[in-house]
Amino acid sequence: MPEQSKTEYQDLKAGQKFPPAAFQIDATTVSDYLKAVEEDNAIYQNTGLVPPMAVAALALKSLIGAISMPPGTIHVSQEFEFIDTVNTQDTLTSHASVNRIQERGKLHLISVDINVSNQEQKPVLSGKTSFILPVP
C-alpha cells in the first residue's frame, strides 16, 4: 500500500471521505495472520480463502494510515458485515468516510464507515469503527 498523507484528527469533518486504498492479501500475509491469531481451521488450509478479520485488519490499516491520531486513542467499538468471501488473488479497495464526530468533555468520539469491494466492484465487507481521542 502506498504511503498516504495523514489528516490531523482535529481537522476531520463528518461526511469527509478518505482517498480509496487498494490492497491485496497474499498467501504469505494470510499465513502470518493465521499464525498470529493461532487459527488452524481447515477452511483456510490450501483453499485460498482469506479470513474476513484479516480483510478487516488491512482495511483498518488503510484508515490508520490516513488519520494522525494522538497517544491515548482508544478503539472503543467495532461493527463488521462480511458480505462475501475473499481469495488471495483478489484486489480489494477500501473506502472510508467519517460518519460522526462527537465531543464529550475532554474526549472526541469519532466513527468511521468502511466499505471494501473486490476487483469486480462487488462489496465484500462493510463496517463502522469508533475511536475515543483526547481533546488537545
Added chain:
Amino acid sequence: MSTQVELKEGTSLPAVIKNIRQDNINLYAKASGDFNPIHIDADYARKTPLGGTVAHGMLILACVSQMMTSAFGRDWLSGGKLNVRFRAPARPGDVITVSGSIRHIEKGDGHQMVDCDVLCSNQNDEPVITGDAKVKVGDNENRS
C-alpha cells in the same frame, strides 16, 4: 463445511481459549501493519497509563471470528455480522476465553438468521469484548 452446532436458542458455541503472548502481538502487528508502539514497544508502553503493552483489540476480535467460523463454517465468511465493544485491554500473560451462545433464531425464506451473544473475558472474569454476532444460515445445512 457447514454449521457445526445445534441450531437452537440457548446452544453454546465452541469456546476458544487464548494465551496472549507478546510474540503473537508482534506477529499480528506484522500481519495487520498496525505497529502502534502501545502494542509492541515495552519501554514506550511502560510510560503510558496502560503501564505496558496491550494486544490489538482486533487480535482479540479475531478470536471471536474464529469461534464463529468453527461454529458456522463458510456461512460466517459470507453472511456474518459482528457488533462489539472493547471493554478492557488484553495484556501479554492474560488468558482470554471467547464464548458465546445462540440468543435468537429467526426463520426466513430459505434461511435462518441466527443471533448470538459473544463475550471475551480474561482470567479474572473481566469482560474484554462484549457484543453480538449474527449469521445467515441456509435451511439446507446439515444439523448436528
